[in-house]
Amino acid sequence: MAVEIGGLMAAxxxxxxxxxxxxxxxxxxxxxxxxSDDRRIDQYRRIKDLCGQRPEIIHLHNDGFIVRFKCENDFYLILKTEDLTETEIRKTSDYLATFGLSDHEMEECFFLYLRLHLNKLFKVKKIRRDVDRARDILEVSVEPGYAGHDIYDLITYHENLNIYKIDQNSTFSTDEMWQIASNIACNLSGYRSVLIEESTAQEMLSISDIAPHLSENVYTALTSIHWKYTFFELYKCLEALFFLPWGMSTKNAFQLKLTALESHRAVMKITSFREKEAESVVKLFEMLDDSIVANAKAGTIISFRSLALDGAEDKLTASKQSIGRRIYKIRNTLVHQEDYEDRDPLDLENENWSELIKFLCESIKYLYGNYRSDLDIRQTTTSTEVTGSSFTLALIPSTSEQTFTPISPDAFNDLPARVDVWD
Incomplete structure (x- = not known):
């Protein structure tokens, strides 16, 4: 029995x-x-297993995506590779092999499953999107003796995907999806912006390792086409810590056996206190290790050269405060239209952005790493959030964009006893 357009085959x-x-x-x-009969039986069994679940999907830059799903006790990872060169694809496979991933074929059941769930993400190749070419393929069905389209031809009509089987001992079967995306972009230049050189990418990878919940910010920073957007994503990582200096002050002043986050929540509940962004940025940078600030001040970051330290008895503390204020000014300069009343505008066009970004990465790594126990960052496989005063640390990415409805295994129960999915 042939399956007409509708349901699974329609996809x-x-x-x-x-x-x-x-x-x-x-x-x-x-x-x-x-x-073949053997193949059909095998694929029928596997599609039934697949249809009882929905895949994990995240959208990447340049219309890309990563998908992870489970089929009969094995996990699989899929990357869109349509726009990559053969060399880049080979490097991808070689790199993923170090994490226990091996190349896998596009099974017939995988193709139907992905067509169903990815919808317009899984596109027909550009050359096939022409109306006449597409109709030439479809109109075969109205010719006498039509026996169906070869599913392997249908697969080749679509954009290239690389499928990897994940070893059962690999962390890629359980790692948060954005962490996988940032890992790949950090280590494979074909998946990130040309702005981000290798050393900067490794600095960003360290952030994702220390604080996995920041992986989406890291990935977006890695793939941004302008430096200012890379800056914004890293600044967001600092925004999530605005409570930290206030919480630490409260905790230490009252000798509380609470985390900084819990201490800050208690103060907010009692006093309705809300920290101010400008002051919070300055106080965050006061918490940095002395060496980080000293190196930055002596480095090649243009925006730090004109920092005023005159009259300061403690020049190191003054440097930290000045750098904090300068980071906040850079943020405001990028966010707002030109301030014509600013008597000391920044020359961001000629900024050494690479070094500035590395400094932000080092600062973020230090704050999240050194104060980890006071942040209440929990790694979990459920949709859990850590909420502070005016921020939210989302540990698992939202799936609100996923509107796909999987086929229930019960749907197969309504079919005749003998059904040939591929005929």
Whole structure:
């Protein structure tokens, strides 16, 4: 028995129909040709297992994506590789192999499963999106003797995906998806912005390692096409810590056996205190290790050269405060239109952005690493959040964008006893 367009099989033709400017009713007999009996039995079993779950999907830059799903006790990771060179794809496979991932074929059941769940993310190749080309493929179904489309041909009509089977001992089966994305972008230049050189990428990778919940910020910073957007993503990591200096002060002043976050929450509940951004930035940088600030002041960051330290008895503390204020000014300069009343505007066009970004990375690593026990950062596999005063540390990315509805295994119960999915 052949499966007509509808349900699971419909997913195989959705993008071709869209490219051809057609609807399902125009080609009612669309189906796939028969595959071998042994293969059909195997794939039928695996598609039933797949249809009881939905994949994990995150959208990447340049219309890319990463998918992870489980099929019969094994996890699989999928990367869109359509725009990568053969060399870049080979480097990807070699790198992922160090984490226990091995190349895997595009199984028929995987293709249907991905077509169903990825929807328009899983596109037909550009050359096939032409209306006439798409219709040429579809109109075969109205010819006499039509026995179906070869599913392997349908696979080649779509953009290239690389499928990897994840070893059962690999952390990639449980790591948060944005952590995997940032890991790949940090270590493989084809997945990140040309702005980010290797040394800067490794600094960012350290942030993701220390604070996995910041991995989405790290990935976005790695793939930004302008330095200011890289700066913004790293600044967001600092914003999540605005409570920290106030919480530490409260904790130490009253000798509380609480974390800084808990101490700050208690003060907010009692006094309705809300920290101010400018003051919080300065106080955060006061908490940095002396060597980080000394190196930054002596370095090549242009915006730090004109910092005023005249009259300060403690020049190191003054440097920390001045750098904090300068970081906040850079943020405001990038966010707002030009301030014509600013008598000392910053020359950000000629800034040594690479060094400034490295300094931010080092500062973020120090604050999250040194004060980890006071942040209440918990790693979990459920949708858990750590909420502070005016910030939220989202430990698991939102899945609100995923609107896909998987096929229930019960749907197979309504089919006749003998059903050939591929014929």
């Amino acid at each position: 195989a033709f959705t993008e071709l129909l869209s490219a051809g400017g057609a609807v399902s009713g125009d080609y009612k007999l669309l189906k796939t040709t028969q595959i």
